[in-house]
Amino acid sequence: MLACPVTRVRICIDMFERERAGMDDRVLVFEGIGQDFPAPDRRTAVRVLDGISFEAARGKFVAVIGPSGCGKSTLLQMAAGLLIPTRGAVHHGGRKVTTINTEVGFVPQQAQLFPWKTLAENVELPLLLRGVTTAERRERVANALGAVGLKGFEQHFPTQLSGGMQKRGSIARTLVYRPDVVLMDEPFGALDAQTRMVMQSDLQTLSMEAGATILFVTHDITEAVLLADHVIVLSQRPSRLLANIQINLPRPRNMFEPFRNPGFEAAYDAVWTEFRSQIDIGRVH
Numbered sequence: 001m002l003a004c005p006v007t008r009v010r011i012c013i014d015m016f017e018r019e020r021a022g023m024d025d026r027v028l029v030f031e032g033i034g035q036d037f038p039a040p041d042r043r044t045a046v047r048v049l050d051g052i053s054f055e056a057a058r059g060k061f062v063a064v065i066g067p068s069g070c071g072k073s074t075l076l077q078m079a080a081g082l083l084i085p086t087r088g089a090v091h092h093g094g095r096k097v098t099t100i101n102t103e104v105g106f107v108p109q110q111a112q113l114f115p116w117k118t119l120a121e122n123v124e125l126p127l128l129l130r131g132v133t134t135a136e137r138r139e140r141v142a143n144a145l146g147a148v149g150l151k152g153f154e155q156h157f158p159t160q161l162s163g164g165m166q167k168r169g170s171i172a173r174t175l176v177y178r179p180d181v182v183l184m185d186e187p188f189g190a191l192d193a194q195t196r197m198v199m200q201s202d203l204q205t206l207s208m209e210a211g212a213t214i215l216f217v218t219h220d221i222t223e224a225v226l227l228a229d230h231v232i233v234l235s236q237r238p239s240r241l242l243a244n245i246q247i248n249l250p251r252p253r254n255m256f257e258p259f260r261n262p263g264f265e266a267a268y269d270a271v272w273t274e275f276r277s278q279i280d281i282g283r284v285h
Contacts, residue, residue: 027093027213028056028079028181034087035074047238048074049085054232054244056181061207061214063224065271066234067278072217076183079215080106092181105174105182105212109189111166113158119169120145120154126177144172147206164195168202175210184216188223200227201255208251221275225267226253233274243274 033052036045048071056062064072077083078090081101090097092104113122120141127137145151148168158166167187174182188196204227207214218224224231225247233243247267254260258268 025057026055026091027058028215029091030054030075030078030088031091032088033075033078033085033090035071035078035083036086050238050240052088052234052239052241054241056213056215056230058180058213059211060229061216061227062230062232063216063218063228064232064234065218065221065224065275066239067236068219070234070237070239072234073185076106076185076215076217079181079183080104103179103181105177105179107170107174107182107184107187109186111158111163111170113166113169113173115158118155118157119150119161122158122169123173123176126173130177140176141172144176145169147175147209148172148202162195164191164199167191167199171203171206175206175212178210179212181213181215184214186217186219189219196223197255203227204252204255221268221271222258225249225264225271226255226258226261231271233271236278242278243271245270245274 031053033049034047035049036047038044039046048069052071052075054062064075066072074083078085079092079097079101081097081099084098092101113119114125117125123144124137124141127140132140141154142151145154148171150165150168150172153161153165158169161169171187188199191199200223207227216224216227226249228247231243231245231247232241233245234240235242245267249261249263249267258264
């Protein structure tokens, strides 16, 4: 028996909504990315990225690892619109990134807080630039600083804060304007081991609560496995995608005792198997 016109319309709408939801779920897409940079002699080009394709779904944590110089940070720059790829394209929210992408947040390796501004003023700056009202700015700054454990330090200047506190401030400044995508370039690399574990635990909590999509560059396999839903493994330059490994460890994960997480060892071995081959190549050459 054929469905009535109303039912057929409802079925079509449901199919469209499911398809649209699936498309919308692909928040950040790298499609056939290739990047060449001029060589010192200017007559040739150095190929850094060669046909990289992967995506980050809504609310997922995606870590990118690979040998030094393979173009990990370059991918972040492309997502932020700071660099247009030689070949291929980056799409954010279904739109091709062709200019500065003000809709994403960026947490660099260094905290980069303005030393002449207080912590609260640093965190407030993105809202000020976006024309957010004074009352809303104060509320959102207070909430952001509270979320990263810096309540009570609003009037401190960066030089009065530890390295870990400055990093928390940098993350608060990014989260305060609620981007749907947060790009993080080895944000914990300069921290001591203890502070790093604390920051990893804090970031896991924040990412679960905020629901933002996170693209996270790191050299640390343990960090990648503990934080990520997917680990992207890149090869030596010219960089190609070696693997996109799904990490199915239950959350919340224990950042302080990694091997107490059920399934951690198998997940680590899967990533290490791919990454190790690139280290061996590096030794040969």
